[in-house]
Amino acid sequence: MRALVLSEVKAPLKLEERPPIHPAEGEVVVSVQAAALNRRDFWITQGLYPGIQPPVVLGSDASGVVSKVGAGVNESWLQQEVIINPGMNWGDSEEFQASDFNILGLPRDGTFSGEVLVPESNLYKKPKHLNWNEAAGLPLAGITAWRAGVTQGRLAKGETVLITGIGGGVATLALQFCVAHGAQVWVTSSSDQKIQKAIDLGAEGGVNYTRENWVQELIQKKVSPQLIIDSAGGNSYASLIDLASPGGRIVNYGATQGPPKKLDLFKVFWKQLTLQGSTMGSPNDFQSMLNFVNEHQLTPVIDQVYSLEEGNEALASMKNSPQFGKLVLVVS
Numbered sequence: 001m002r003a004l005v006l007s008e009v010k011a012p013l014k015l016e017e018r019p020p021i022h023p024a025e026g027e028v029v030v031s032v033q034a035a036a037l038n039r040r041d042f043w044i045t046q047g048l049y050p051g052i053q054p055p056v057v058l059g060s061d062a063s064g065v066v067s068k069v070g071a072g073v074n075e076s077w078l079q080q081e082v083i084i085n086p087g088m089n090w091g092d093s094e095e096f097q098a099s100d101f102n103i104l105g106l107p108r109d110g111t112f113s114g115e116v117l118v119p120e121s122n123l124y125k126k127p128k129h130l131n132w133n134e135a136a137g138l139p140l141a142g143i144t145a146w147r148a149g150v151t152q153g154r155l156a157k158g159e160t161v162l163i164t165g166i167g168g169g170v171a172t173l174a175l176q177f178c179v180a181h182g183a184q185v186w187v188t189s190s191s192d193q194k195i196q197k198a199i200d201l202g203a204e205g206g207v208n209y210t211r212e213n214w215v216q217e218l219i220q221k222k223v224s225p226q227l228i229i230d231s232a233g234g235n236s237y238a239s240l241i242d243l244a245s246p247g248g249r250i251v252n253y254g255a256t257q258g259p260p261k262k263l264d265l266f267k268v269f270w271k272q273l274t275l276q277g278s279t280m281g282s283p284n285d286f287q288s289m290l291n292f293v294n295e296h297q298l299t300p301v302i303d304q305v306y307s308l309e310e311g312n313e314a315l316a317s318m319k320n321s322p323q324f325g326k327l328v329l330v331v332s
């Protein structure tokens, strides 16, 4: 089987022929149909991620068919169409992950490969209304968006929500989840076209954060969000504190722009804000997210589809974030 392997950082992934994988006790092999990219894969190739240990097959997201099961695994999984929860060893608490929590695709070999080995407990049935590419786009972005918006963000029907950087894979799914929950969603983006796409998905409107007065524009539109879902951080974080409604929650699942240079704690305590972190999600988060996707027949937005051979091209395209939604590699 073929696999895209990271053999050194800041160098293209290598397409290698690898021997078939055999599952140990409690594990299964999934024949991968499609894999999706996450910004994590890009950070790893750039050497900007902790614990990089080449050689490793990257990729945290996949849809596929269970082709082999190890001892002790329920054989009814064989030939089932599945998606994989990429979070390994979440642990016992719903509040936070265990110290040995890790993500498929580093340190464990990931999904940019004809076959991937995972514990049985990470398998979930593929939503029937999604094709292989759409299903591959769901797991990592879906669980992150769900926990940020619903579990940690405590999203409630009718609330006003602001989602920053709407072109991102997680942000796009967060928009879909919030709209389906009956929230009034506003977005920011570097692209007016992406704002229009967000409106097409049910957003009320948005502003372009590359314009100097984007915060004023939101204030003029009387956008006072009870919940802000952000992965940019950086200097614009101060503006999110200004924009949040008194008593509001700001949930961060990323800091693409790095840490904020200053944090006005006076505004934080006077406005009674909650500043909340969020990472991936528990198995219960994954199941709840999947139930919601099935119930509302939600479909992740796929921006571009590449072949496995084009994996480096797909990764390179992430540098300037031209996408709206997910980038997918067709593997089989």
Ligand SMILES: NC(=O)c1ccc[n+]([C@@H]2O[C@H](COP(=O)([O-])OP(=O)(O)OC[C@H]3O[C@@H](n4cnc5c(N)ncnc54)[C@H](OP(=O)(O)O)[C@@H]3O)[C@@H](O)[C@H]2O)c1
Binding pocket: 038, 039, 040, 140, 141, 144, 164, 165, 166, 167, 168, 169, 170, 171, 188, 189, 190, 191, 194, 209, 231, 232, 234, 236, 253, 254, 255, 256, 257, 278, 279, 280, 318, 321, 322, 323, 325
């Ligand atoms: N904690 C977790 O569990 C977790 C999980 C997944 C991702 N993350 C992190 O979350 C971030 C996004 O991940 P992703 O996979 O969704 O990435 P992605 O699909 O590559 O999207 C990145 C998006 O970030 C937006 N962005 C960039 N600079 C911005 C700024 N100054 N202000 C507002 N938005 C900005 C852009 O939106 P526009 O194109 O609309 O301008 C871009 O499309 C990354 O930092 C990633 O490492 C964390």
